[in-house]
Amino acid sequence: MLLIHLNKKRNLSVIVIGLVTVFLVMISRMYLGGHSLDQVVFGFLVAIALGVMYEFGGLRQVISRSLLTINSHATKIKIILFVSVLQLINVVSYYYNGDQGKKFSK
Secondary structure: OHHHHHOOOOOHHHHHHHHHHHHHHHHHHHHOOOOOHHHHHHHHHHHHHHHHHHHHOOHHHHHHHHHHOOOOHHHHHHHHHHHHHHHHHHHHHHHOOOOOOOOOOO
């Protein structure tokens, strides 16, 4: 969604660089043992669906309206902190997962 939002002129080189980056992240997640192929493909399909909904389905307007209606600076800080804590929980749970680092090989 960020790539769509920032690339208003539909510059092909930005799209190619974005897709290459996405595929490199997908490969690195499998190489490091964080995800299997089916998980990476499912994540990619979810991302494509969100991107299509953002561009053509009105998701951009919903997000814009939601963020613009928040007038309180304190509320915006609370949202940022909440999302940050969720991400921290994600990182910590991955770190303490006993299966980290196992390679998916057959």
